Amino acid sequence: MIDIPAIREQFPVLHQEVNGHPLVYFDNAATTQKPQRVIDALLHYYRFDNSNIHRGVHTLADRATDGFEQTRELAAKFINAAEKEEVIFTKGTTEGINLVAHSFGRSMLHPGDEVIISAMEHHSNIVPWQMICEERGALLKVIPVTENGELILEEYARQLGPKTKMVALVHVSNTLGTVNPVRKITEMAHQAGAKVLIDAAQSVGHLPVDVQEIDCDFLVFSAHKIYGPTGVGVLYGKRAELEALPPYQGGGSMIRDVRFEKTTYNDIPYKFEAGTPTIGEVIAFKPAIEFINELGKPAIHSHEDELFRQAREGLQSIPGVRLVGQAAEASGIVSFLLEKTHLFDTGMLLDARGIAIRTGHHCTQPLMERFGIEGTCRASFAVYNTKEEVDYFLESVEKIATR
Amino acid sequence: MKPAINEIQDEIIEEFSLLENDMESTIFYIMEMGGKLPPLDEKYKVEENIVKGCQSKVWLVSSFEDGKVIFKADSNTDITKGLISLLIRVWNERTPEEILHSELYFVERIGMRKVIGSQRSNGFSSMIKQMKLYALAFQNIQHHGRE
Incomplete structure (x- = not known):
């Protein structure tokens, strides 16, 4: 109890x-409230540790970087990722999906290919796929929903095929509360040779979410829906999948070497973290996960x-x-x-x-x-x-x- | 003789003061007043009669009879219907000049902004603006004749 x-x-x-x-x-499905420890951590960061992360040699930069990377480590454990490099910080669920849709779409989707979503997706798991499908000449298929608000899996089985490249699906519906059988859906997608992205925004703070058990290729969620600050999200991706994707945005952090002739990119996760992130918010996300873990x-x-x-x-x-x-x-x-x-x-x-x-x-x-x-x-x-x-x-x- | 615009406003302020700032009673009262608004014929519930800037659907139509503006309205939500019924109560069957020169002080005095929140306040302002636009149009017709 x-x-x-x-x-x-x-x-x-x-x-x-x-x-x-x-x-x-x-x-709470829109956003949860924040425990005192999250508020304190945010204030503490700006009061004592504020500094830009990575590449700094001074003490404050070191503290900020350390706090930032500690959250990454805890977030990885939180969803049982195999390694912390598989956790990319984003602005939130929406940005995570846009990142995958864009990077995956530009490199892996070709005319005639298919992406499957469901009729109970949030707009943020519909529109990015519509945009990239249109750009790449791919087709978007939609798993229908019963009157009770459940996915019709027989229909999904029929939709899956050799042309299916990606299945992007919500774990828990933000409107209906339906819990979808993501493990089974992932298995079926993999059998057809497709990759899987799970939108865990409404599940990760409430239900056990284990990326290795689900075996999904990508999983996204937001900190602010699980007692953490706004402006922070996690994109999990299997190392091989993330390494295969081209970068999303160009800028600082994401490069190894910049030459006007040719720029080489950094390793994951930094390859996908261009620009200064919401450092204080990422650091204050750690006590939110700790709050959940303690209970x-x-x-x-x-x-x-x-x-x-x-x-x-x-x-x-x-x-x-x-x-x-x-x-x-x-x-x-x-x-x-x-x-x-x-x-x-x-x-x-x-x-x-x-x-x-x-x-x-x-x-x-x-x-x-x-x-x-x-x-x-x-x-x-x-x-x-x-x-x-x-x-x-x-x-x-x-x-x-x-x- | 119809009471003056400000007499009606004072009446509304008096009625709301009896609700003693209780939000629930206030909303129920607004909804109740909406229920008393005469029904609007379905044929007027079309896109062009919708007041823009409202979260809910509000249909507003007006006509000009014997120098007075007649307003009719409906909404898909009872609270919004109640809100526009308040404006109609104050401004219905007035000359365009009366409408255009009146100051709606009752809105502030009954604490409307607090009751309906900022999103609905914008919608409420849109209703007021639309009614004034109708009054202005009828004033032009009156002065310059039909075009």
Whole structure:
């Protein structure tokens, strides 16, 4: 069992009133709140250690570089990467996908080749592939989704073929909470000779994620969705895959030697880290991972799953509430609509009671189109949420639904 | 005799003061007022009548009868419908001059910005602007005749 009040103590932002009610923060799929240790680390960096990393010989540069590389090492362990060089720091999930789509696409995609995504992808795992497919004359295929919000794997099996070069897929849907069988999907892709990218933005802070077990070629996530700062993301790639890719952006850090005749590139991970990164934020990402590691993912998941089930079952029993997505394997995120109240109104009425949820299409417009809706109300949970908060949320939804 | 624009504004301020800044009651009240807005014929719910700059869909139409501007509106969300119903309550059946010369002080006094937040505030400003544009157009027609 984990001590929720002790966890909540570590998150200063949670201790405030919104519109005269204690804040209930259920917008964790958008971004999580930050524990004090993350805030402290960020402040400490700017107060004592601020310096540009790598290539510096002075003490501060050394401290900053050391802190930066320590996060890389911990991030690698966090997802069980074989080595720390397989972890590339990005701005976030979106940049990670753009990097792979661009570098992989320019070197490996040829006219007639195919890329497979799914109907439940976030726009950031759709648009980069659309752009590169258009540029390279490749075809984008989409795995359809059932009414329950599950991938139709038979269809995926039919879509896979010798022309498939890449399968880019979300682990946990940010709109429906569906947990996709990424290990199986990866295995099927590899059998067809395709590479696999997993968008783990909504899973890595909540479920065990082991890149060697999944065997994916690339995996991306953002720090800010797992208690860390904004502006930091991780792109994991198998060493061989990363070495085979051309650089994404040119600039400092990513070079070995610059001559006007010919520039040679640095080794991974630096080859993909052009320009000065968000150093303080990367350093402050380490205590966020430590926070998760201390609690342990199994304990985090079991607590969050309890809240998720309580919310899903509770919503289901309120007349006039419709759940969007009811996958058998789902976690942490619940989407719903009220029959008589528009989703924007629902969101504002919940906010009036101090409850923060997200309303809209959640950057999954094709998925909304699949369900024939404009958007959903989405509640998403983190480890600091409580059963009492879910009770209050359900009571509030019921009040709005039955007004 | 229809009460003056400012009398109606004062009435609205009075009504909102009874809600004692309770956000939930305030929103429910706004929604309730939207419910009293006469229905807008479906034929007017077209792209060209949509007020630009609103997150929700707001259809606004106007006509000019006996020197007065008549507004009709609807929205796909109840809160937005309530918001535009407030503006219609103040400005409906007024001369273009009355509309153009009035100052909407009730918006500030009932703490609208706090209630609807910054994103919806922009939408609310767009509604006000659109209604004033209609008033201005009718004023031109009045002074210069139809083109």
